[in-house]
Amino acid sequence: MTLPVEILIALLVWGTLVGIDLVSLPQMMIARPLVAGTIAGAILGDIPTGLKLGVIFELLQYDILPVGAVRYPEYGPATVAAVATAHASAGVLGLGLGALVGLVTGLIGGITINVLRRVNSRIVHAAAAALESGDPSALVRVHVGGLLRDAARAAIVTATGLFLAWLARPLLAGALTTRGATLLAVAAIAAALAAGAAGTLRLVGRGPNLAWFAAGLGGGLLVAWLR
Amino acid sequence: MKLALARALLRLFAVQGSYNYERMLGVGVGVAEEPLLRDLGDAKYRPAVARGAHFFNAHPYLIGLAVGAAARAEHDGASPDQVERLREALCGPLGSVGDRLVWAGWLPFLSGLTLVGIALGAGWMAVAAFLIVYNVGHVALRWWALRAGWTHGARVSVALHNPFLQRAGAVLGPAMAFTIGAALPLTTQYLAWPFEAGARITFAVVAGLAFLALRWPGGAGHLNGLRLALGLAALALVVALVWP
Amino acid sequence: MSLALYRIDDRLIHGQVVVGWGQPLHITFIVLVDDEVRSSDWEQDLYRMGVPPDMEVIFASVEEAARQMASWQTDPRVGILLVGDVNTAVSLVEHAPQVRTFNVGGVHHRAGRTERLRFVYLTDDEAAKLRQLAARGVEVTAQDVPTAPAIPVGDFT
Numbered sequence: 001m002t003l004p005v006e007i008l009i010a011l012l013v014w015g016t017l018v019g020i021d022l023v024s025l026p027q028m029m030i031a032r033p034l035v036a037g038t039i040a041g042a043i044l045g046d047i048p049t050g051l052k053l054g055v056i057f058e059l060l061q062y063d064i065l066p067v068g069a070v071r072y073p074e075y076g077p078a079t080v081a082a083v084a085t086a087h088a089s090a091g092v093l094g095l096g097l098g099a100l101v102g103l104v105t106g107l108i109g110g111i112t113i114n115v116l117r118r119v120n121s122r123i124v125h126a127a128a129a130a131l132e133s134g135d136p137s138a139l140v141r142v143h144v145g146g147l148l149r150d151a152a153r154a155a156i157v158t159a160t161g162l163f164l165a166w167l168a169r170p171l172l173a174g175a176l177t178t179r180g181a182t183l184l185a186v187a188a189i190a191a192a193l194a195a196g197a198a199g200t201l202r203l204v205g206r207g208p209n210l211a212w213f214a215a216g217l218g219g220g221l222l223v224a225w226l227r
Numbered sequence: 228m229k230l231a232l233a234r235a236l237l238r239l240f241a242v243q244g245s246y247n248y249e250r251m252l253g254v255g256v257g258v259a260e261e262p263l264l265r266d267l268g269d270a271k272y273r274p275a276v277a278r279g280a281h282f283f284n285a286h287p288y289l290i291g292l293a294v295g296a297a298a299r300a301e302h303d304g305a306s307p308d309q310v311e312r313l314r315e316a317l318c319g320p321l322g323s324v325g326d327r328l329v330w331a332g333w334l335p336f337l338s339g340l341t342l343v344g345i346a347l348g349a350g351w352m353a354v355a356a357f358l359i360v361y362n363v364g365h366v367a368l369r370w371w372a373l374r375a376g377w378t379h380g381a382r383v384s385v386a387l388h389n390p391f392l393q394r395a396g397a398v399l400g401p402a403m404a405f406t407i408g409a410a411l412p413l414t415t416q417y418l419a420w421p422f423e424a425g426a427r428i429t430f431a432v433v434a435g436l437a438f439l440a441l442r443w444p445g446g447a448g449h450l451n452g453l454r455l456a457l458g459l460a461a462l463a464l465v466v467a468l469v470w471p
Numbered sequence: 472m473s474l475a476l477y478r479i480d481d482r483l484i485h486g487q488v489v490v491g492w493g494q495p496l497h498i499t500f501i502v503l504v505d506d507e508v509r510s511s512d513w514e515q516d517l518y519r520m521g522v523p524p525d526m527e528v529i530f531a532s533v534e535e536a537a538r539q540m541a542s543w544q545t546d547p548r549v550g551i552l553l554v555g556d557v558n559t560a561v562s563l564v565e566h567a568p569q570v571r572t573f574n575v576g577g578v579h580h581r582a583g584r585t586e587r588l589r590f591v592y593l594t595d596d597e598a599a600k601l602r603q604l605a606a607r608g609v610e611v612t613a614q615d616v617p618t619a620p621a622i623p624v625g626d627f628t
Contacts, residue, residue: 026240027287028362029334034341038354047351054354055345055414058338062407063441063452065491065616073453092421100464103457110453120247121586124254131254131280134273136261139280143258146245172464180467182422186430187463188456189418194437195452196414200339200407201442203331205494207525209404216408220343223409224416248589249580282579284482316514319485323521326486384516397524451618 003044003084010043011084012158018076019109019154024147031076033057040083053082053098056189059196060106062203074109077154078102081161085168093176096184097168103188105161112153120146234262235294236373242290251284256294263298263377275301278310285318286325288368293317295376296383303380313381324387324396329368332399337361339406346413433459473546474502480576481555483508484521484528487576491616492551493526500527500550502543504536504563508555533559537566544569557597564609573604574621575613587627590615598628 003011014036022031030036034054041050057079064072082102086094123142124131130138176184204213242255257280264275278297285293293314300310337357344353375386415434419427437455475496480488483503492498501522508514509532519528531539536552543550552570554560556578564570577590584592591613593601601624605611611624 023246024241024244027243028365029358032338032357034338034345034354035358038351042351051345051350051354052418055342055418058342059414060452060456062335062338065618095421096460096463099456100460103453103460106453107457117247120245121249124245124247124249131257132277134275134277136276139254139257139261139276143241143245143254146247146254147241150244176467180464182426183429183467184460184463186422186426187433187459190430190433191437191452191456191459193411193415193418193434194441195456197411197438198441199452200335200411202494203335204404204407206497207494207523209400212401212404213408216405217411218408219405220409220412223347224412227416249586249592251579282581284485284579286486315481316508316517319482319488320517320521322482322485322487323489326490327523330486331490382513384513384520387517387520400523 003088007043008162011040011080011162012155014040014043015077015080015158015161016151016155018080019074019157020147020151022074022076023113024150033061033075033079036076037079037083040080041087044083044087046083046087049086049094049098050083052095053079053086053102056095056099056192057082057102057106059192059199060103062199063195064199065202071114072110073106074113074157075102075106077109077158077161078106080158081105081165084162085165088165088169089173092178092185093173093181096176096181096188097172099188099192100172100184101161101164101168104164105157108160109157112157116149116153119149228263231262231265232373232377235259235298236291236370238262239287239291239294239369239373243287250280250282252287252290253280253283256280256283256290259290260294260298263294264301267301271301274307275310278307278314281311281314283314283318285321286329288329288365289321289325289372291369291371291373292321292376292383292386295373295378296380297376299377299380305381309381313383317383320384320387324392328392328396328399329365332396332403333364334361336399336403336406339403339408339410342410342414343406346410346417473544473549474552475549476551476574477560477570477572478551478553478574478576479555479557479560479578480553481578483553483555484518487616488551488553489522489526495617496551497549498551499525499548500529500546502529502531502536502550502552504531504533504552504554504559506532506559509535533562533566536563540567540569557593557600561600561604564604564607570609572610572612575601575611575627576615588613588622591627593628601628 018031018036037050037054041047057075061075082098085101086098127142204210238259242259243252245254260279261276264272297310297314300313341353341357376383379386419430509530515530522528560573575591580592583594587593601611605624612621613627614621
């Protein structure tokens with residue numbers, strides 16, 4: 001992957017914003033892979049690739065139970081890195097390599113979130129006396145520190161993802177035949193689809209919503225058949 | 228007070244900024260509540276700020292209810308114990324209502340709709356519409372929550388009986404289930420498109436087996452979507468490199 | 472199986488319980504055992520807001536819970552029993568010895584408590600009480616969500 005430096009910077013900034021959005025500020029869902037991927041595609045001048053990888057990682061995102069899950073992968077910056085990877089290699093090879101880079105970045109992102117929360121816990125614990133005194137400047141200091149650490153974290157994760165994107169092509173593209181590239185893409189996308197289906201079913205539950213889910217499934221199948 | 232409420236609202240957008248396991252969102256809640264406590268007078272201000280930053284966890288979009296209600300209770304002269312009790316009693320319900328309304332309703336509903344839109348060829352416009360519509364609901368909910376908390380104080384449960392909120396909760400569950408049900412086959416078609424016939428069969432078989440593995444009762448706790456996807460991708464890579 | 476989970480969680484009814492556990496276990500009722508909530512109308516009102524309309528919430532004091540335990544345990548529906556702290560759990564087991572398991576789902580930081588797990592903060596007294604419960608044959612484990620592993624009592628007290 002050889003990208004002009006201004007594009008790389010734009011991707012890094014975008015990935016960082018996406019990473020901050022997930023938890024810290026302002027949770028407007030640019031962290032959703034659909035959004036993160038589409039805009040990463042727009043930055044690269046390749047919206048179709050952005051959409052495709054966005055859809056793949058949006059499906060994986062459904063696997064994360066929205067409540068209480070503790071160690072969960074972070075798919076926002078991961079999708080940005082995946083789009084950058086996929087953009088560099090055309091077609092099925094791009095899809096497979098992009099998915100692979102995104103998955104690894106998502107794993108790394110999830111680990112950094114947990115590490116950050118541990119660090120924040122320690123800092124909040126150490127500041128207990130100041131917080132208990134009700135000193136507003138101490139309170140704001142602890143809080144803003146957390147925000148800045150999350151920004152640094154998001155930038156590091158995005159940079160790591162973009163580095164993996166840069167590595168992927170020289171490392172793997174030459175070694176993969178068309179058949180091999182297809183196999184990689186098929187495996188990653190099929191897994192994403194399975195994760196999406198399993199995750200949505202968990203979200204729907206076995207209550208009255210299941211009938212609505214079945215109705216939607218039927219309608220979707222019908223439309224897919226007619227197209 | 229208008230200005231203080233606006234300040235609190237802006238700060239609420241960053242309420243999870245110092246997420247930690249000891250106080251969870253407590254510090255962010257304290258930061259958001261602080262502007263509403265400034266006119267309490269010196270003797271009451273600092274203890275109230277300290278209380279505001281104690282352990283708290285709930286849905287981020289609804290935390291304004293707790294921030295407003297606690298600040299109102301402090302102004303109404305509630306005892307420290309009463310304020311603490313109010314905060315504690317709000318954590319669970321505000322988390323639960325918000326999770327169902329947003330994380331299991333509004334968000335997957337619109338995400339599913341967007342997937343359908345993309346599969347049907349709407350492209351980036353579907354994503355733009357998602358971002359706009361989602362955030363109209365998001366910002367309105369945050370603003371309503373803060374106002375309602377500040378209005379009702381300790382009687383904040385009155386606010387949660389809001390008929391619009393009730394109806395939204397009742398409609399969004401089925402709507403979410405329907406749209407993601409419709410999104411799955413259409414998205415499958417969209418993703419399988421670039422593959423040739425042989426690859427599509429492999430695709431169907433792998434997806435089916437992966438789904439069964441994820442739904443396997445004993446698999447909980449070990450297997451998740453990411454691990455499965457990484458494992459399958461690694462396997463495919465090995466196969467592709469060994470038998471090119 | 473009718474009470475599928477006995478849980479200590481100081482947030483009582485919240486998303487982890489209703490969605491996280493409720494959906495995979497297919498629960499349709501929650502028993503909330505807490506003497507203070509039992510006597511507070513506005514708190515009951517709040518907790519009722521936290522569940523879907525088709526889910527029943529039963530509020531009980533420890534003594535009431537002990538009396539009705541047998542009927543919940545044979546209820547054809549599936550439910551979850553919640554208490555807010557270790558002391559209530561101990562008291563419940565003393566009054567209702569047929570409770571054989573307790574899941575520590577979330578006990579959070581407060582003055583005097585130290586971190587045992589990411590989601591479990593206990594005073595030394597509370598930790599000792601949990602060990603005593605286990606010594607009496609109650610299976611005590613810590614687990615916040617169904618997808619996380621259950622941690623045995625010896626590993627976190």
